[in-house]
Amino acid sequence: MNRxxxxxxxxxxxxxxxxxxxxxxxxVLQASRxxxxxxxxxxxxxxxxxxxxxxxxxxxxxxxxEGEYELPGLWFNQSELYALLAMEQLLESVQPGLLAPSLGPxxxxxxxxxxxxxxxxxxxxxxxxxxPVARRQVNDTIFGTVVGALLNDRQLDIDYHGREKGQRTRRxxxxxxxxxxxxxxxxxxxxxxxDGWRTFSLDRIRAATELERATRPFDEAALKRYLxxxxxxxxxxxxxxxxxxxxxxxxxxxxxxxxxxxxxxxxQGECYExxxxxxxxxxxxxxxxxxxxxxxxxxxxxxxxxVAGRLEEAALRYK
Numbered sequence: 001m002n003r004x005x006x007x008x009x010x011x012x013x014x015x016x017x018x019x020x021x022x023x024x025x026x027x028v029l030q031a032s033r034x035x036x037x038x039x040x041x042x043x044x045x046x047x048x049x050x051x052x053x054x055x056x057x058x059x060x061x062x063x064x065x066e067g068e069y070e071l072p073g074l075w076f077n078q079s080e081l082y083a084l085l086a087m088e089q090l091l092e093s094v095q096p097g098l099l100a101p102s103l104g105p106x107x108x109x110x111x112x113x114x115x116x117x118x119x120x121x122x123x124x125x126x127x128x129x130x131x132p133v134a135r136r137q138v139n140d141t142i143f144g145t146v147v148g149a150l151l152n153d154r155q156l157d158i159d160y161h162g163r164e165k166g167q168r169t170r171r172x173x174x175x176x177x178x179x180x181x182x183x184x185x186x187x188x189x190x191x192x193x194x195d196g197w198r199t200f201s202l203d204r205i206r207a208a209t210e211l212e213r214a215t216r217p218f219d220e221a222a223l224k225r226y227l228x229x230x231x232x233x234x235x236x237x238x239x240x241x242x243x244x245x246x247x248x249x250x251x252x253x254x255x256x257x258x259x260x261x262x263x264x265x266x267x268q269g270e271c272y273e274x275x276x277x278x279x280x281x282x283x284x285x286x287x288x289x290x291x292x293x294x295x296x297x298x299x300x301x302x303x304x305x306x307v308a309g310r311l312e313e314a315a316l317r318y319k
Contacts, residue, residue: 172193
């Protein structure tokens with residue numbers, strides 16, 4: 001047990017206001033007499049802890065007339081410090097530099113606290129790796145503007161360059177949700193131009209301006225249906241169900257995966273059959289195609305035809 005954890009437990013024992021015998025403190029902290037005395041001295045000298053020694057019981061307690069004492073500032077045990085560093089690394093991998101100005105001082109303090117425990121803060125960055133796949137870069141200024149408007153319930157004026165048609169449009173949107181999906185950022189918002197819910201990829205926003213106008217009230221249930229009713233980022237009400245049957249080999253992996261909260265999975269002999277609700281087949285097709293011959297679209301027929309057509313086109317490139 002390191003010093004941070006011992007002091008945390010020592011503080012909880014002394015908060016009882018009754019003198020705690022030294023022997024009990026040694027047992028609780030699993031430490032020697034000398035170590036417990038050193039920790040008490042450290043709390044007195046560096047944390048201003050009003051610890052009083054009681055000769056009659058050979059114990060220690062907080063002085064009652066000093067009021068309620070708490071450990072100063074941020075005080076975490078070792079595992080909590082490592083967890084905070086891991087979260088900081090996660091944020092950096094999600095959007096580099098996103099919270100650097102705010103997290104920088106906190107990270108420095110956490111590293112200093114870890115050094116007091118004779119541990120190295122570099123352990124978390126050298127042994128825990130976060131590997132994003134196909135991440136698209138988002139402009140930090142635009143990201144900040146979008147987040148600010150979202151949290152302030154303000155409308156946004158955006159210059160958006162959509163991939164589907166390759167066109168740039170000017171839109172007035174009412175931000176509702178910010179989503180991090182498959183290593184990329186998306187904004188779900190009510191679009192005045194489309195007069196409906198739309199999802200915008202943040203890396204395709206070329207300019208963004210937060211307006212003084214408040215966002216329109218929206219129905220949470222309707223937004224939830226838009227975001228979660230169908231498979232993938234192409235949201236909307238589910239219009240059909242895809243039935244996918246995987247090979248015995250690939251079934252071992254897919255059977256443990258969640259593609260959608262409402263999915264239905266069942267074994268058909270050695271093959272795993274997965275049913276997925278969807279509205280737009282584009283993203284679902286990409287996920288199906290990556291399994292090649294290890295998956296078959298059983299239904300619906302139009303999705304089966306689409307996937308078969310794409311596989312035939314791919315095969316032609318190799319002839």
